[in-house]
Amino acid sequence: MGKAKVKRASTSIDMTAMCDVSFLLLTFFVLTATARQPETMPVDTPQSTTLDKLPDDNLSVITVGNGGKIFFGVKNPNVRVMTLKNMSAKYNIAFSNEDYEKFKLMDDFGVPIKQLRGLISLEKDKRNMDVQPGIPVDSTEELSNELYHWVQQARLASVEFNRDQEGKVKGWEDPGAMKVAIKADAEEKYAVMNLIIETLRNQKQNKFSFVTGLRHEN
Amino acid sequence: MAELNQDSGGGKKGGKVRSKKNGGKVDLTAMVDLAFLLITFFMLTTSLSKPQAMDVNMPDKNKDKSIVDDIEIADNRSITLLLGSDNKIAWYYGQLASPLSPPAVVDYSKEGIRKIVLEKKAQVPKVSGGKDLIVVIRPSDRSVQRNLVDILDEMKITDVKRFMISKIKPEEVEVLKTNGIYNE
Numbered sequence: 001m002g003k004a005k006v007k008r009a010s011t012s013i014d015m016t017a018m019c020d021v022s023f024l025l026l027t028f029f030v031l032t033a034t035a036r037q038p039e040t041m042p043v044d045t046p047q048s049t050t051l052d053k054l055p056d057d058n059l060s061v062i063t064v065g066n067g068g069k070i071f072f073g074v075k076n077p078n079v080r081v082m083t084l085k086n087m088s089a090k091y092n093i094a095f096s097n098e099d100y101e102k103f104k105l106m107d108d109f110g111v112p113i114k115q116l117r118g119l120i121s122l123e124k125d126k127r128n129m130d131v132q133p134g135i136p137v138d139s140t141e142e143l144s145n146e147l148y149h150w151v152q153q154a155r156l157a158s159v160e161f162n163r164d165q166e167g168k169v170k171g172w173e174d175p176g177a178m179k180v181a182i183k184a185d186a187e188e189k190y191a192v193m194n195l196i197i198e199t200l201r202n203q204k205q206n207k208f209s210f211v212t213g214l215r216h217e218n
Numbered sequence: 219m220a221e222l223n224q225d226s227g228g229g230k231k232g233g234k235v236r237s238k239k240n241g242g243k244v245d246l247t248a249m250v251d252l253a254f255l256l257i258t259f260f261m262l263t264t265s266l267s268k269p270q271a272m273d274v275n276m277p278d279k280n281k282d283k284s285i286v287d288d289i290e291i292a293d294n295r296s297i298t299l300l301l302g303s304d305n306k307i308a309w310y311y312g313q314l315a316s317p318l319s320p321p322a323v324v325d326y327s328k329e330g331i332r333k334i335v336l337e338k339k340a341q342v343p344k345v346s347g348g349k350d351l352i353v354v355i356r357p358s359d360r361s362v363q364r365n366l367v368d369i370l371d372e373m374k375i376t377d378v379k380r381f382m383i384s385k386i387k388p389e390e391v392e393v394l395k396t397n398g399i400y401n402e
Contacts, residue, residue, distance in 0.1 A: 193357075201278075
């Protein structure tokens with residue numbers, strides 16, 4: 001009788017299934033990842049232990065950075081256009097249809113409304129921080145406080161938009177009032193922040209969010 | 219399969235020596251490595267890049283100047299935090315004119331402001347008959363956004379339910395100045 005031969009198992013493992021799964025996951029993550037838009041004004045936000053995420057839609061963001069420069073942006077492009085239409089009527093400044101189409105694609109801006117047409121007419125990559133001096137803000141409710149009116153008109157536009165969608169889209173759930181977030185640089189002085197907070201409080205937008213990064217230890 | 223075996227018979231021995239057919243065998247290890255590396259990258263970037271939102275509620279603004287809205291709070295229930303420059307806080311217990319403990323300067327660390335807030339949070343219900351602590355946050359113009367976020371975060375960590383952000387008074391700015399934390 002010969003010795004029982006121990007069959008040598010092959011060292012190579014079949015990797016096909018593993019490869020399939022990993023590429024499936026990879027595809028999933030690539031597709032779900034939201035491509036980060038290059039920001040017009042990069043802001044280094046302070047960190048907090050808050051875990052609530054910023055909503056993606058139904059939101060407007062006031063960005064403050066670079067020594068008190070204020071930018072404003074409405075997330076939903078349709079609401080954005082409606083806001084500009086309201087502002088155009090308010091300040092008596094006309095915009096062409098082409099302007100509205102271009103404005104629809106602008107994430108944020110930081111110019112007084114008189115210069116907005118000039119900004120819209122620029123190429124996308126030329127609308128950088130240097131050509132935008134920021135939106136005028138003060139503690140009044142007059143036309144000079146442009147931020148006040150931008151926020152107010154955006155809120156009105158979002159209400160109008162949500163009501164509009166209710167009739168058009170089946171099963172539309174009203175997301176409620178538009179949220180306002182303040183994305184400020186960590187080193188931004190409170191004097192500027194106070195103006196913005198007062199501007200919001202003047203129109204009874206007493207609830208708002210500060211955008212922060214995540215801090216792990218506390 | 220990673221190895222496509224195209225050997226049909228396998229029993230023929232002693233035939234012609236042919237070059238072994240090896241075309242179907244591909245080593246997938248490197249490919250899997252790469253795929254997992256990319257998965258890891260996308261997983262981490264998607265979850266981390268989403269910013270956090272810290273909700274803030276302010277009281278309704280009183281536009282009528284004739285109504286004085288200074289709410290009377292029992293002295294022994296409130297501490298006031300004056301946010302100054304250089305990441306420092308001046309705090310006092312009670313009222314500034316007759317404080318139960320005079321203004322002192324602390325920083326934003328665990329050993330600094332948190333210790334004080336936790337201490338007062340435990341002490342206040344005992345001296346005020348079960349009522350909880352009220353923290354008044356007064357940022358000065360020389361404090362920065364990080365200070366405000368830090369202190370609001372601290373309120374959340376120490377679980378203080380009653381706190382408010384209000385406007386700093388001129389005499390409180392003087393306190394910051396005398397303590398040397400009102401610099402540009």
